[in-house]
Amino acid sequence: MVSAVVLLTVERARINQVAETLSGMQGVSEVYSVGGRYDLVAIIRVKDNESLAELITNQMLLVEGIDDSETLIAFRVYSRHDLEKMFSIGM
Amino acid sequence: MVSAVVLLTVERARINQVAETLSGMQGVSEVYSVGGRYDLVAIIRVKDNESLAELITNQMLLVEGIDDSETLIAFRVYSRHDLEKMFSIGM
Amino acid sequence: MVSAVVLLTVERARINQVAETLSGMQGVSEVYSVGGRYDLVAIIRVKDNESLAELITNQMLLVEGIDDSETLIAFRVYSRHDLEKMFSIGM
Amino acid sequence: MVSAVVLLTVERARINQVAETLSGMQGVSEVYSVGGRYDLVAIIRVKDNESLAELITNQMLLVEGIDDSETLIAFRVYSRHDLEKMFSIGM
Amino acid sequence: MVSAVVLLTVERARINQVAETLSGMQGVSEVYSVGGRYDLVAIIRVKDNESLAELITNQMLLVEGIDDSETLIAFRVYSRHDLEKMFSIGM
Amino acid sequence: MVSAVVLLTVERARINQVAETLSGMQGVSEVYSVGGRYDLVAIIRVKDNESLAELITNQMLLVEGIDDSETLIAFRVYSRHDLEKMFSIGM
Amino acid sequence: MVSAVVLLTVERARINQVAETLSGMQGVSEVYSVGGRYDLVAIIRVKDNESLAELITNQMLLVEGIDDSETLIAFRVYSRHDLEKMFSIGM
Amino acid sequence: MVSAVVLLTVERARINQVAETLSGMQGVSEVYSVGGRYDLVAIIRVKDNESLAELITNQMLLVEGIDDSETLIAFRVYSRHDLEKMFSIGM
Amino acid sequence: MVSAVVLLTVERARINQVAETLSGMQGVSEVYSVGGRYDLVAIIRVKDNESLAELITNQMLLVEGIDDSETLIAFRVYSRHDLEKMFSIGM
Amino acid sequence: MVSAVVLLTVERARINQVAETLSGMQGVSEVYSVGGRYDLVAIIRVKDNESLAELITNQMLLVEGIDDSETLIAFRVYSRHDLEKMFSIGM
Numbered sequence: 001m002v003s004a005v006v007l008l009t010v011e012r013a014r015i016n017q018v019a020e021t022l023s024g025m026q027g028v029s030e031v032y033s034v035g036g037r038y039d040l041v042a043i044i045r046v047k048d049n050e051s052l053a054e055l056i057t058n059q060m061l062l063v064e065g066i067d068d069s070e071t072l073i074a075f076r077v078y079s080r081h082d083l084e085k086m087f088s089i090g091m
Numbered sequence: 092m093v094s095a096v097v098l099l100t101v102e103r104a105r106i107n108q109v110a111e112t113l114s115g116m117q118g119v120s121e122v123y124s125v126g127g128r129y130d131l132v133a134i135i136r137v138k139d140n141e142s143l144a145e146l147i148t149n150q151m152l153l154v155e156g157i158d159d160s161e162t163l164i165a166f167r168v169y170s171r172h173d174l175e176k177m178f179s180i181g182m
Numbered sequence: 183m184v185s186a187v188v189l190l191t192v193e194r195a196r197i198n199q200v201a202e203t204l205s206g207m208q209g210v211s212e213v214y215s216v217g218g219r220y221d222l223v224a225i226i227r228v229k230d231n232e233s234l235a236e237l238i239t240n241q242m243l244l245v246e247g248i249d250d251s252e253t254l255i256a257f258r259v260y261s262r263h264d265l266e267k268m269f270s271i272g273m
Numbered sequence: 274m275v276s277a278v279v280l281l282t283v284e285r286a287r288i289n290q291v292a293e294t295l296s297g298m299q300g301v302s303e304v305y306s307v308g309g310r311y312d313l314v315a316i317i318r319v320k321d322n323e324s325l326a327e328l329i330t331n332q333m334l335l336v337e338g339i340d341d342s343e344t345l346i347a348f349r350v351y352s353r354h355d356l357e358k359m360f361s362i363g364m
Numbered sequence: 365m366v367s368a369v370v371l372l373t374v375e376r377a378r379i380n381q382v383a384e385t386l387s388g389m390q391g392v393s394e395v396y397s398v399g400g401r402y403d404l405v406a407i408i409r410v411k412d413n414e415s416l417a418e419l420i421t422n423q424m425l426l427v428e429g430i431d432d433s434e435t436l437i438a439f440r441v442y443s444r445h446d447l448e449k450m451f452s453i454g455m
Numbered sequence: 456m457v458s459a460v461v462l463l464t465v466e467r468a469r470i471n472q473v474a475e476t477l478s479g480m481q482g483v484s485e486v487y488s489v490g491g492r493y494d495l496v497a498i499i500r501v502k503d504n505e506s507l508a509e510l511i512t513n514q515m516l517l518v519e520g521i522d523d524s525e526t527l528i529a530f531r532v533y534s535r536h537d538l539e540k541m542f543s544i545g546m
Numbered sequence: 547m548v549s550a551v552v553l554l555t556v557e558r559a560r561i562n563q564v565a566e567t568l569s570g571m572q573g574v575s576e577v578y579s580v581g582g583r584y585d586l587v588a589i590i591r592v593k594d595n596e597s598l599a600e601l602i603t604n605q606m607l608l609v610e611g612i613d614d615s616e617t618l619i620a621f622r623v624y625s626r627h628d629l630e631k632m633f634s635i636g637m
Numbered sequence: 638m639v640s641a642v643v644l645l646t647v648e649r650a651r652i653n654q655v656a657e658t659l660s661g662m663q664g665v666s667e668v669y670s671v672g673g674r675y676d677l678v679a680i681i682r683v684k685d686n687e688s689l690a691e692l693i694t695n696q697m698l699l700v701e702g703i704d705d706s707e708t709l710i711a712f713r714v715y716s717r718h719d720l721e722k723m724f725s726i727g728m
Numbered sequence: 729m730v731s732a733v734v735l736l737t738v739e740r741a742r743i744n745q746v747a748e749t750l751s752g753m754q755g756v757s758e759v760y761s762v763g764g765r766y767d768l769v770a771i772i773r774v775k776d777n778e779s780l781a782e783l784i785t786n787q788m789l790l791v792e793g794i795d796d797s798e799t800l801i802a803f804r805v806y807s808r809h810d811l812e813k814m815f816s817i818g819m
Numbered sequence: 820m821v822s823a824v825v826l827l828t829v830e831r832a833r834i835n836q837v838a839e840t841l842s843g844m845q846g847v848s849e850v851y852s853v854g855g856r857y858d859l860v861a862i863i864r865v866k867d868n869e870s871l872a873e874l875i876t877n878q879m880l881l882v883e884g885i886d887d888s889e890t891l892i893a894f895r896v897y898s899r900h901d902l903e904k905m906f907s908i909g910m
Contacts, residue, residue, distance in 0.1 A: 002777065004581065005096070005123055005132045012243040012251070023169035030170040032096055033239065034163035035186065035253035036309035041096045041163060043134070049730065049777070053803035057579065061558040069558070071581040072125035072132060073801040075781035078114035079121040086177050093231065095308065103789040103797070124785065126732065126799035127582035140184065140231070144257035148306065152285040160285070162308035164255040166235035187278070187305055187314045194425040194433070205351035212352040214278055215421065216345035217368065217435035218491035223278045223345060225316070254307035254314060260296035261303040268359050275413065277490065322366065322413070326439035330488065334467040342467070344490040346437040348417035369460070369487055369496045376698040376706070387533035394534040396460055397694065398527035399641065399708040400855035405460045405527060407498070436489035436496060442478035443485040450541050457686065459854065504639065504686070508712035512852065516831040524831070526854040528710040530690035548868065550672065551733070551760055551769045569806035576807040578733055580800035587733045587800060589771070595821065595868070599894035603670065607649040615649070617672035618762035618769060619892040621872035624751035625758040632814050642824070642851055642860045660897035667898040669824055671891035673764035678824045678891060680862070709853035709860060715842035716849040723905050740880040740888070761876065763823065763890035 001045055001084045002052050003074040006060065008040040014065035015039050021063050027055045029087055045087050092136055092175045093143050094165040097151065099131040105156035106130050112154050118146045120178055136178050183227055183266045184234050185256040188242065190222040196247035197221050203245050209237045211269055227269050274318055274357045275325050276347040279333065281313040287338035288312050294336050300328045302360055318360050365409055365448045366416050367438040370424065372404040378429035379403050385427050391419045393451055409451050456500055456539045457507050458529040461515065463495040469520035470494050476518050482510045484542055500542050547591055547630045548598050549620040552606065554586040560611035561585050567609050573601045575633055591633050638682055638721045639689050640711040643697065645677040651702035652676050658700050664692045666724055682724050729773055729812045730780050731802040734788065736768040742793035743767050749791050755783045757815055773815050820864055820903045821871050822893040825879065827859040833884035834858055840882050846874045848906055864906050 010018045015033055019040055023031040027046040034041055042060070046052050056071055077083065101109045106124055110131055114122040118137040125132055133151070137143050147162055168174060192200045197215055201222055205213040209228040216223055224242070228234050238253055259265060283291045288306055292313055296304040300319040307314055315333070319325050329344055350356060374382045379397055383404055387395040391410040398405055406424070410416050420435055441447060465473045470488055474495055478486040482501040489496055497515070501507050511526055532538065556564045561579055565586055569577040573592040580587055588606070592598050602617055623629060647655045652670055656677055660668040664683040671678055679697070683689050693708055714720060738746045743761055747768055751759040755774040762769055770788070774780050784799055805811060829837045834852055838859055842850040846865040853860055861879070865871050875890055896902060 003123060005125060012248065015239050015243070019167075019169045023171065029172060030168055030174060032094060032163070032165040033167045033169070033235070034096060034165050035255040036161065036163045037252060038163060041165075049803065053579070057561050057803065061561070066558065070127065070583060072123070072127045072129060073581040073803075074123040074125050074132075075777065075785065075801075076110075076124045077121055078110045078124070080114065081120060081178065083121060087172065103794065106785050106789070124781070126801040128798060140257065144306070148257065148288050152288070157285065161310060164257075164308040166231065166239065166255075185305060187307060194430065197421050197425070201349075201351045205353065211354060212350055212356060214276060214345070214347040215349045215351070215417070216278060216347050217437040218343065218345045219434060220345060223347075252309065254305070254309045254311060256305040256307050256314075258292075258306045259303055260292045260306070262296065263302060263360065265303060269354065322439065326488070330439065330470050334470070339467065343492060346439075346490040348413065348421065348437075367487060369489060376703065379694050379698070383531075383533045387535065393536060394532055394538060396458060396527070396529040397531045397533070397690070398460060398529050399710040400525065400527045401707060402527060405529075434491065436487070436491045436493060438487040438489050438496075440474075440488045441485055442474045442488070444478065445484060445542065447485060451536065504712065508852070512712065512834050516834070521831065525856060528712075528854040530686065530694065530710075549760060551762060565804075565806045569808065575809060576805055576811060578731060578800070578802040579804045579806070580733060580802050582798065582800045584800060587802075595894065599670070603652050603894065607652070612649065616674060616764065618760070618764045618766060619672040619894075620760040620762050620769075621868065621876065621892075622747075622761045623758055624747045624761070626751065627757060627815065629758060633809065640851060642853060656895075656897045660899065666900060667896055667902060669822060669891070669893040670895045670897070671824060671893050673889065673891045675891060678893075707855065709851070709855045709857060711851040711853050711860075713838075713852045714849055715838045715852070717842065718848060718906065720849060724900065740885065743876050743880070761872070763892040765889060 002048055003077050004044040004052060005072040005074070006042040006044065006056070007038045007070045007072070008042065008066055009068040010039040011065045011067060018063055018065045022060060025055065025059055027051065028060070045083070093139055094168055095135040095143060096163040096165070097133040097135065097147070098129045098161045098163070099133065099157055100159040101130040102156045102158060109154055109156045113151060116146065116150055118142065119151070136174070184230055185259055186226040186234060187254040187256070188224040188226065188238070189220045189252045189254070190224065190248055191250040192221040193247045193249060200245055200247045204242060207237065207241055209233060227265070275321055276350055277317040277325060278345040278347070279315040279317065279329070280311045280343045280345070281315065281339055282341040283312040284338045284340060291336055291338045295333060298328065298332055300324060301333070318356070365411065366413055367441055368408040368416060369436040369438070370406040370408065370420070371402045371434045371436070372406065372430055373432040374403040375429045375431060382427055382429045386424060389419065389423055391415060392424070409447070457503055458532050459499040459507060460527040460529070461497040461499065461511070462493045462525045462527065463497065463521055464523040465494040466520045466522060473518055473520045477515060480510065480514055482506060483515070500538070548594055549623050550590040550598060551618040551620070552588040552590065552602070553584045553616045553618065554588065554612055555614040556585040557611045557613060564609055564611045568606060571601065571605055573597060591629070638684065639686055640714050641681040641689060642709040642711070643679040643681065643693070644675045644707045644709065645679065645703055646705040647676040648702045648704060655700055655702045659697060662692065662696055664688060682720070729775065730777055731805055732772040732780060733800040733802070734770040734772065734784070735766045735798045735800070736770065736794055737796040738767040739793045739795060746791055746793045750788060753783065753787055755779065756788070773811070821867055822896055823863040823871060824891040824893070825861040825863065825875070826857045826889045826891070827861065827885055828887040829858040830884045830886060837882055837884045841879060844874065844878055846870060847879070864902070
């Protein structure tokens, strides 16, 4: 599993709508609307690097209303949970 | 469930160690070591605001090796997964 | 009670008008027009997280004339005053 | 009444202690520990400019553990509450 | 006397014109066109906080050609000169 | 007359002391302790460029307690006041 | 051989297209689409300074869809590979 | 002689044209197109402060295609060369 | 092949030494010493994500003299060259 | 001729001394002490890229008292003056 955290700044009037669109995409596990410098944080869990490139540049970043984005690609994930299993079961 | 995303900058030589310490804490669901401006991203899922305050100020931020941190408290979570159920089952 | 501090940058010609609109909203306890990097600071006191999400994303941030905003959600409030009581009495 | 909002960055291990010290000072009405770029936000309500200068430079900023501070002095306060009356009663 | 220093960024082609407009306003004691990150620095000397709010938000910041501004409200002034007397005589 | 505006960040515990030292220097007309990103703003009025270089690099910037400084040298001054006359009379 | 690393921010919808256009230019050895603050990183290897100026200002920076760019010109290259030979062979 | 260094950000497609326009102005001794955060650096050598103000605000900054500029006015110049003589001979 | 671009800030006196140490590591294909905001740029080409995590956190970032680093992990590489083949041949 | 502009931040008490040391180096044509965000700006004119690397990393950046530096390497120089001839004559 390859993971990434995407920090997003969104047009104020579209925060809910963008969050819903993103969270409906295959590979986007969850989207947080947050306080602070960013508006949304999306967590991505896909099977390999190629799927990550595809999801981010061909789908996510084309959503209207996104002003700015910064993708933090994960080297490693540390967790007591078996995330890989949980999220494939959950899907 | 109350969630937060914590962006952390860590002393270079302690990245693995800090990630392991954080991911072992009750309430820290996962820790990503990431490329970009931050070193680690921790995802927190606790039951209420008081537990969040307790976890962050009394436990997480006292870990040695953390240089800087920025906590993004979530207003809302958008997901196709039933995260609340998955993570309590997972615990 | 859940509290938040919202730092706002506003179109120069609309500072007074935005401040008045915000301060009239249920849940916005006070709005300061300030010197420095921000134009307005709004203090929010609502009963729970859901009301906070509702107030900020569905009401406050839709006000015309706001250029930028940063919401600082409070973990805890420290005060010699019984703010919860004062502000419900005051309403 | 003269008001100010002070944004503070504090040594991680001393956040609770600094918040308690500040909130105990005459003229500091409340202190929020917050998520985001700052650690604490203090709200100041004093009777005139001279008291503000005295409180900030001679008392607040000498508290140990404060790394950085930015004082936003208020031009005006907009509120449906009679803050001046509430906080003198509350004292 | 209440004083403030206003740091201004101005459209390049209007620097002289904005400086002249500001320096003609009652309460604006002098305007410097400067090198560095800002274009103009205005020094304000008025009789009280209410006049400061009035001058800055209702007059200065409505001048066309101002791109950005940051108002530094003074706590105190230190000078060997009797500025209060000099500037009332000078008016 | 050559003028400059110096924006200073100062160790918190020494703000008053640094302000007093600076305001006592020949050529420093006034020092403001201010809210916002800077701690002090000094206004300099000297007779020529050589005096400015001498005052700033050989005197002002050697004062202990200054953490950071940014000198904005003025191209021009716009004022209804005859500042050159006022400040030489005032000296 | 003269080398440079160009950090590029690109309109979200055109990342793939800009990367392909740049990577097809003579002198652009490779283009990375990356996570983090930048969208693309281009590596340039040309024969002398004049070719570098020509390539960057007359060709690369005229490509539509580039929002911002920062060119890091190399003083020196350190490598166990004979890059100069490899890339001329490779062309 | 009064000197200044002007750091300029320019529309990408006009870098060469702006550099040529600036370098043709009386008082602009040389213009560098550079790598890094800025696009052009102009060196100014004029006879006095008044000429500097005139050149920068009335001529240079009105050139079309300049997005941003920061003027660093020199206090002093240190050189083994007699720049004042060289550049008047050179004109 | 997985690639990454690492932007490094290094203690001034150790730039050459750090560049040589990094360029000698298996997986670091080349290191540029550059002008601009960063001191060194390292290009990494390894076989998979796990090797990338290993190289960066366990080897590169432990080198003495590195002040700051930002790793840009590549989604994709665009090149007319067969980089994968060239660099394995070159090794 | 290869040129570069070096922006330097220097310990306040050593500005004059660092400027004199730098301006005495072969290849450093002039050093300006300036107002604004930087303390010194050095202009470098050397015969080729190798001399530039040698001068900057082995000589200039080892001078004590330099806190930070940013080297802007020139692609091209635009001037009505024959700088190459003037500075070799001047040497």
